[in-house]
Amino acid sequence: MFYHASPTHCIEVLEPRVSNHGKPLVYLSKKRENVLPYLSNAVEKYCRETGFPHEGPWYKWGSYGFFEGKLRIDEYWPNALEETYKGVSGYIYAAETVPGREELKGIPDAVITSEPVPVTGCEYVPDAYEALLIAAELGQIFIRRYEQLPEKMLAWIESSIKQQYEAADIPTYKHFLKGKFPEITARLE
Template identity: 60%
Template structure:
Protein backbone atom coordinates (compact mmCIF):
# COMPACT_ATOMS: atom_id res chain seq x y z
CA UNK A 1 0.00 0.00 0.00
CA UNK A 2 1.16 3.53 -0.81
CA UNK A 3 0.05 6.63 1.10
CA UNK A 4 -0.13 10.29 0.03
CA UNK A 5 -1.39 13.23 2.11
CA UNK A 6 -3.24 16.28 0.81
CA UNK A 7 -5.64 18.96 2.01
CA UNK A 8 -7.54 18.59 -1.27
CA UNK A 9 -10.83 16.70 -1.05
CA UNK A 10 -12.23 14.13 -3.50
CA UNK A 11 -9.11 13.26 -5.47
CA UNK A 12 -9.79 10.23 -7.68
CA UNK A 13 -6.46 10.19 -9.56
CA UNK A 14 -3.24 11.64 -8.12
CA UNK A 15 -1.42 13.67 -10.77
CA UNK A 16 2.32 14.47 -10.87
CA UNK A 17 3.20 18.06 -9.94
CA UNK A 18 6.48 19.93 -10.13
CA UNK A 19 8.31 18.90 -7.00
CA UNK A 20 11.11 20.23 -4.82
CA UNK A 21 13.34 18.32 -7.22
CA UNK A 22 12.15 20.37 -10.21
CA UNK A 23 10.41 17.48 -11.99
CA UNK A 24 6.77 16.35 -11.95
CA UNK A 25 6.34 13.64 -9.32
CA UNK A 26 3.84 12.26 -6.85
CA UNK A 27 5.39 11.41 -3.48
CA UNK A 28 4.27 8.40 -1.44
CA UNK A 29 5.28 6.49 1.65
CA UNK A 30 4.70 2.85 2.38
CA UNK A 31 4.06 3.91 6.01
CA UNK A 32 0.82 5.80 6.71
CA UNK A 33 2.32 7.61 9.72
CA UNK A 34 5.10 9.11 7.59
CA UNK A 35 2.70 11.18 5.47
CA UNK A 36 1.03 12.94 8.42
CA UNK A 37 3.68 15.69 8.29
CA UNK A 38 2.48 16.61 4.79
CA UNK A 39 -1.00 17.57 5.94
CA UNK A 40 0.30 21.09 6.65
CA UNK A 41 3.21 23.24 5.50
CA UNK A 42 4.50 25.36 8.41
CA UNK A 43 5.53 28.22 6.12
CA UNK A 44 2.21 28.41 4.30
CA UNK A 45 0.18 28.11 7.52
CA UNK A 46 2.25 30.73 9.35
CA UNK A 47 1.91 33.20 6.47
CA UNK A 48 -1.83 32.68 6.20
CA UNK A 49 -2.27 32.93 9.98
CA UNK A 50 -0.36 36.24 10.04
CA UNK A 51 -1.99 37.74 6.94
CA UNK A 52 1.08 37.53 4.69
CA UNK A 53 -0.19 37.35 1.11
CA UNK A 54 1.80 35.22 -1.32
CA UNK A 55 0.80 33.87 -4.71
CA UNK A 56 4.09 32.28 -5.72
CA UNK A 57 5.39 28.76 -5.14
CA UNK A 58 5.46 28.00 -1.42
CA UNK A 59 8.77 26.94 0.06
CA UNK A 60 8.45 23.57 1.82
CA UNK A 61 9.35 22.97 5.45
CA UNK A 62 10.44 19.42 6.27
CA UNK A 63 10.68 19.19 10.06
CA UNK A 64 11.68 15.57 10.23
CA UNK A 65 14.43 13.03 9.91
CA UNK A 66 14.67 9.36 10.77
CA UNK A 67 15.81 7.58 13.92
CA UNK A 68 18.32 4.73 13.73
CA UNK A 69 15.47 2.23 13.95
CA UNK A 70 13.85 3.73 10.82
CA UNK A 71 11.02 5.57 12.56
CA UNK A 72 10.28 9.07 11.41
CA UNK A 73 11.47 11.68 13.93
CA UNK A 74 9.56 14.97 13.83
CA UNK A 75 11.66 17.81 15.19
CA UNK A 76 10.41 21.05 16.69
CA UNK A 77 12.91 23.68 15.62
CA UNK A 78 11.07 26.46 17.47
CA UNK A 79 8.75 26.51 20.51
CA UNK A 80 5.31 24.92 19.94
CA UNK A 81 6.09 24.30 16.26
CA UNK A 82 4.11 21.07 16.18
CA UNK A 83 0.90 22.61 17.53
CA UNK A 84 1.27 25.80 15.47
CA UNK A 85 1.70 23.82 12.27
CA UNK A 86 -0.77 20.97 12.69
CA UNK A 87 -3.36 21.71 15.40
CA UNK A 88 -6.82 22.06 13.90
CA UNK A 89 -5.60 21.26 10.38
CA UNK A 90 -7.63 18.63 8.55
CA UNK A 91 -6.80 16.75 5.41
CA UNK A 92 -6.86 13.45 3.59
CA UNK A 93 -4.63 10.44 3.31
CA UNK A 94 -5.06 8.82 -0.07
CA UNK A 95 -4.22 5.16 -0.65
CA UNK A 96 -2.96 3.50 -3.80
CA UNK A 97 -2.54 -0.24 -4.18
CA UNK A 98 0.29 0.16 -6.68
CA UNK A 99 2.29 2.81 -8.49
CA UNK A 100 4.61 2.97 -11.46
CA UNK A 101 7.89 3.87 -9.80
CA UNK A 102 9.55 6.90 -11.37
CA UNK A 103 13.04 5.60 -10.74
CA UNK A 104 13.90 8.91 -9.07
CA UNK A 105 15.79 8.28 -5.86
CA UNK A 106 14.49 10.53 -3.06
CA UNK A 107 16.76 9.18 -0.30
CA UNK A 108 13.93 9.10 2.23
CA UNK A 109 13.19 5.79 4.00
CA UNK A 110 9.98 4.08 2.89
CA UNK A 111 9.33 6.75 0.21
CA UNK A 112 8.43 6.18 -3.41
CA UNK A 113 7.64 8.44 -6.33
CA UNK A 114 5.65 8.13 -9.51
CA UNK A 115 5.83 10.31 -12.59
CA UNK A 116 2.60 8.73 -13.90
CA UNK A 117 -0.98 9.41 -12.73
CA UNK A 118 -1.99 7.05 -9.90
CA UNK A 119 -5.60 5.95 -9.31
CA UNK A 120 -6.76 6.36 -5.70
CA UNK A 121 -8.04 3.14 -4.15
CA UNK A 122 -9.03 4.56 -0.76
CA UNK A 123 -9.08 7.68 1.35
CA UNK A 124 -9.06 8.53 5.04
CA UNK A 125 -10.20 11.89 6.41
CA UNK A 126 -7.91 13.20 9.16
CA UNK A 127 -9.90 15.75 11.22
CA UNK A 128 -6.89 17.06 13.17
CA UNK A 129 -3.34 16.41 11.95
CA UNK A 130 -1.89 17.33 15.36
CA UNK A 131 -3.97 14.71 17.16
CA UNK A 132 -3.10 12.12 14.49
CA UNK A 133 0.62 12.82 14.96
CA UNK A 134 0.32 12.54 18.75
CA UNK A 135 -1.56 9.25 18.34
CA UNK A 136 1.21 7.89 16.07
CA UNK A 137 3.71 8.91 18.77
CA UNK A 138 1.69 7.14 21.49
CA UNK A 139 1.62 4.01 19.31
CA UNK A 140 5.40 4.15 18.94
CA UNK A 141 5.23 4.65 15.18
CA UNK A 142 7.02 8.01 15.18
CA UNK A 143 9.27 9.95 17.54
CA UNK A 144 8.78 13.62 18.39
CA UNK A 145 11.75 15.67 19.52
CA UNK A 146 10.26 18.71 21.20
CA UNK A 147 12.00 22.06 21.15
CA UNK A 148 12.73 22.11 24.87
CA UNK A 149 14.43 18.68 24.56
CA UNK A 150 16.72 19.73 21.70
CA UNK A 151 20.38 18.95 22.49
CA UNK A 152 22.81 21.89 22.48
CA UNK A 153 24.64 20.58 19.42
CA UNK A 154 21.39 20.52 17.47
CA UNK A 155 20.51 24.04 18.68
CA UNK A 156 23.83 25.25 17.28
CA UNK A 157 23.14 23.50 13.97
CA UNK A 158 19.62 24.96 13.95
CA UNK A 159 20.91 28.51 14.44
CA UNK A 160 23.53 28.19 11.67
CA UNK A 161 21.07 26.60 9.28
CA UNK A 162 18.30 29.14 9.87
CA UNK A 163 20.71 32.04 9.28
CA UNK A 164 21.92 30.41 6.04
CA UNK A 165 18.36 29.65 4.92
CA UNK A 166 17.34 33.25 5.55
CA UNK A 167 20.24 34.66 3.54
CA UNK A 168 19.61 32.27 0.65
CA UNK A 169 15.86 33.04 0.50
CA UNK A 170 16.05 36.45 -1.17
CA UNK A 171 13.58 35.28 -3.83
CA UNK A 172 11.18 33.77 -1.27
CA UNK A 173 9.70 36.57 0.86
CA UNK A 174 7.16 34.11 2.32
CA UNK A 175 10.01 32.00 3.69
CA UNK A 176 11.77 35.04 5.13
CA UNK A 177 8.51 36.14 6.75
CA UNK A 178 8.19 32.69 8.36
CA UNK A 179 11.81 32.70 9.56
CA UNK A 180 11.54 36.23 11.01
CA UNK A 181 8.35 35.25 12.86
CA UNK A 182 9.44 31.86 14.18
CA UNK A 183 13.17 32.51 14.76
CA UNK A 184 13.31 36.22 15.70
CA UNK A 185 16.36 35.93 17.95
CA UNK A 186 18.37 34.00 15.38
CA UNK A 187 17.87 36.50 12.55
CA UNK A 188 17.43 39.76 14.46
CA UNK A 189 20.74 41.17 13.14
CA UNK A 190 20.12 40.15 9.50
CA UNK A 191 18.55 42.56 7.04
CA UNK A 192 16.81 41.99 3.73
Protein backbone atom coordinates in the same frame (compact mmCIF):
# COMPACT_ATOMS: atom_id res chain seq x y z
CA MET B 1 -0.17 -0.10 0.02
CA PHE B 2 1.18 3.40 -0.62
CA TYR B 3 0.06 6.65 1.04
CA HIS B 4 -0.08 10.34 0.13
CA ALA B 5 -1.36 13.28 2.24
CA SER B 6 -3.23 16.29 0.88
CA PRO B 7 -5.55 19.06 2.12
CA THR B 8 -7.67 18.46 -1.02
CA HIS B 9 -10.78 16.26 -0.87
CA CYS B 10 -12.12 13.89 -3.53
CA ILE B 11 -8.92 13.15 -5.42
CA GLU B 12 -9.37 10.14 -7.67
CA VAL B 13 -5.97 10.26 -9.37
CA LEU B 14 -2.80 11.72 -7.84
CA GLU B 15 -1.22 13.88 -10.52
CA PRO B 16 2.49 14.78 -10.58
CA ARG B 17 3.13 18.29 -9.20
CA VAL B 18 6.26 20.44 -9.00
CA SER B 19 7.67 20.57 -5.47
CA ASN B 20 10.92 21.87 -3.94
CA HIS B 21 12.85 19.47 -6.19
CA GLY B 22 11.70 21.29 -9.34
CA LYS B 23 10.28 18.26 -11.19
CA PRO B 24 6.63 17.17 -11.44
CA LEU B 25 6.37 14.08 -9.25
CA VAL B 26 3.97 12.25 -6.94
CA TYR B 27 5.49 11.45 -3.54
CA LEU B 28 4.18 8.48 -1.56
CA SER B 29 5.21 6.36 1.39
CA LYS B 30 4.79 2.69 2.19
CA LYS B 31 3.96 3.80 5.77
CA ARG B 32 0.82 5.80 6.54
CA GLU B 33 2.43 7.54 9.53
CA ASN B 34 5.22 8.90 7.34
CA VAL B 35 2.81 11.11 5.36
CA LEU B 36 1.25 12.77 8.42
CA PRO B 37 3.70 15.74 8.37
CA TYR B 38 2.44 16.64 4.89
CA LEU B 39 -1.05 17.44 6.15
CA SER B 40 0.20 20.94 6.96
CA ASN B 41 2.90 23.23 5.61
CA ALA B 42 4.27 25.55 8.31
CA VAL B 43 5.25 28.23 5.77
CA GLU B 44 1.82 28.32 4.11
CA LYS B 45 -0.04 28.23 7.45
CA TYR B 46 2.01 31.06 8.96
CA CYS B 47 1.68 33.29 5.89
CA ARG B 48 -2.08 32.76 5.73
CA GLU B 49 -2.47 33.45 9.47
CA THR B 50 -0.43 36.66 9.22
CA GLY B 51 -2.05 37.83 5.97
CA PHE B 52 1.22 37.80 4.06
CA PRO B 53 0.57 38.01 0.28
CA HIS B 54 1.45 34.95 -1.75
CA GLU B 55 2.26 34.34 -5.40
CA GLY B 56 3.54 31.15 -7.00
CA PRO B 57 4.14 27.78 -5.35
CA TRP B 58 4.48 27.43 -1.59
CA TYR B 59 7.89 26.58 -0.21
CA LYS B 60 7.64 23.26 1.63
CA TRP B 61 8.86 23.11 5.23
CA GLY B 62 9.60 19.89 7.05
CA SER B 63 11.63 19.55 10.23
CA TYR B 64 11.83 15.80 10.21
CA GLY B 65 14.26 13.02 9.58
CA PHE B 66 14.53 9.34 10.36
CA PHE B 67 15.89 7.60 13.44
CA GLU B 68 16.10 3.82 13.75
CA GLY B 69 14.05 3.52 10.56
CA LYS B 70 11.17 5.62 11.93
CA LEU B 71 10.05 9.15 11.17
CA ARG B 72 11.28 11.67 13.75
CA ILE B 73 9.82 15.16 13.89
CA ASP B 74 11.95 17.79 15.60
CA GLU B 75 10.49 21.06 16.88
CA TYR B 76 12.78 23.83 15.59
CA TRP B 77 11.07 26.42 17.83
CA PRO B 78 8.94 26.08 21.01
CA ASN B 79 5.45 24.66 20.32
CA ALA B 80 6.22 24.22 16.61
CA LEU B 81 4.28 20.97 16.36
CA GLU B 82 1.11 22.45 17.80
CA GLU B 83 1.43 25.71 15.83
CA THR B 84 1.91 23.83 12.57
CA TYR B 85 -0.61 20.98 12.92
CA LYS B 86 -3.27 21.69 15.57
CA GLY B 87 -6.69 22.18 14.01
CA VAL B 88 -5.48 21.31 10.50
CA SER B 89 -7.53 18.68 8.71
CA GLY B 90 -6.73 16.80 5.55
CA TYR B 91 -6.84 13.51 3.73
CA ILE B 92 -4.60 10.49 3.42
CA TYR B 93 -4.99 8.79 0.08
CA ALA B 94 -4.12 5.15 -0.49
CA ALA B 95 -2.93 3.52 -3.69
CA GLU B 96 -2.43 -0.16 -4.28
CA THR B 97 -0.07 0.36 -7.19
CA VAL B 98 2.25 3.17 -8.24
CA PRO B 99 3.02 3.11 -11.98
CA GLY B 100 6.67 3.86 -12.77
CA ARG B 101 7.64 4.06 -9.11
CA GLU B 102 11.20 4.55 -7.94
CA GLU B 103 12.60 4.45 -4.43
CA LEU B 104 13.37 7.94 -3.15
CA LYS B 105 16.99 7.94 -2.03
CA GLY B 106 17.62 9.12 1.50
CA ILE B 107 14.02 8.79 2.70
CA PRO B 108 13.05 5.34 4.05
CA ASP B 109 9.89 3.80 2.60
CA ALA B 110 9.33 6.71 0.17
CA VAL B 111 8.65 6.31 -3.53
CA ILE B 112 8.23 8.78 -6.37
CA THR B 113 6.72 8.63 -9.80
CA SER B 114 6.27 10.99 -12.70
CA GLU B 115 3.08 9.15 -13.70
CA PRO B 116 -0.49 9.64 -12.42
CA VAL B 117 -1.41 7.30 -9.54
CA PRO B 118 -4.96 5.90 -9.23
CA VAL B 119 -6.40 6.31 -5.72
CA THR B 120 -7.99 3.25 -4.10
CA GLY B 121 -8.90 4.71 -0.69
CA CYS B 122 -9.23 7.93 1.28
CA GLU B 123 -9.08 8.62 5.03
CA TYR B 124 -10.20 11.94 6.53
CA VAL B 125 -7.90 13.22 9.28
CA PRO B 126 -9.79 15.81 11.38
CA ASP B 127 -6.74 17.07 13.31
CA ALA B 128 -3.19 16.48 12.10
CA TYR B 129 -1.72 17.31 15.53
CA GLU B 130 -3.83 14.63 17.23
CA ALA B 131 -2.94 12.13 14.51
CA LEU B 132 0.79 12.79 15.09
CA LEU B 133 0.42 12.38 18.86
CA ILE B 134 -1.42 9.08 18.38
CA ALA B 135 1.27 7.80 15.99
CA ALA B 136 3.91 8.72 18.59
CA GLU B 137 1.97 6.99 21.37
CA LEU B 138 1.77 3.86 19.21
CA GLY B 139 5.54 3.97 18.69
CA GLN B 140 5.18 4.51 14.93
CA ILE B 141 7.06 7.84 14.95
CA PHE B 142 9.28 9.85 17.29
CA ILE B 143 8.59 13.43 18.34
CA ARG B 144 11.38 15.53 19.83
CA ARG B 145 10.12 18.69 21.49
CA TYR B 146 12.21 21.86 21.30
CA GLU B 147 13.07 21.58 25.00
CA GLN B 148 14.49 18.07 24.41
CA LEU B 149 16.86 19.03 21.61
CA PRO B 150 20.56 18.69 22.43
CA GLU B 151 22.77 21.81 22.31
CA LYS B 152 24.46 20.54 19.17
CA MET B 153 21.10 20.37 17.37
CA LEU B 154 20.12 23.86 18.57
CA ALA B 155 23.41 25.22 17.23
CA TRP B 156 22.80 23.48 13.90
CA ILE B 157 19.27 24.96 13.70
CA GLU B 158 20.64 28.47 14.31
CA SER B 159 23.36 28.04 11.69
CA SER B 160 20.92 26.56 9.18
CA ILE B 161 18.32 29.30 9.69
CA LYS B 162 20.99 31.99 9.23
CA GLN B 163 22.12 30.43 5.95
CA GLN B 164 18.58 29.92 4.67
CA TYR B 165 17.48 33.44 5.62
CA GLU B 166 20.44 35.06 3.91
CA ALA B 167 19.91 32.96 0.77
CA ALA B 168 16.09 33.11 0.72
CA ASP B 169 14.71 34.58 -2.47
CA ILE B 170 11.13 33.46 -1.84
CA PRO B 171 9.28 36.24 0.06
CA THR B 172 6.87 33.88 1.86
CA TYR B 173 9.74 31.72 3.10
CA LYS B 174 11.71 34.75 4.29
CA HIS B 175 8.58 36.04 6.10
CA PHE B 176 8.16 32.65 7.78
CA LEU B 177 11.80 32.50 8.91
CA LYS B 178 11.61 36.04 10.24
CA GLY B 179 8.39 35.29 12.16
CA LYS B 180 9.42 31.95 13.65
CA PHE B 181 13.09 32.73 14.32
CA PRO B 182 13.11 36.47 15.19
CA GLU B 183 16.07 36.21 17.57
CA ILE B 184 18.20 34.74 14.77
CA THR B 185 17.00 36.79 11.80
CA ALA B 186 17.04 40.16 13.65
CA ARG B 187 20.84 39.91 13.90
CA LEU B 188 21.04 39.54 10.11
CA GLU B 189 19.14 42.70 9.17
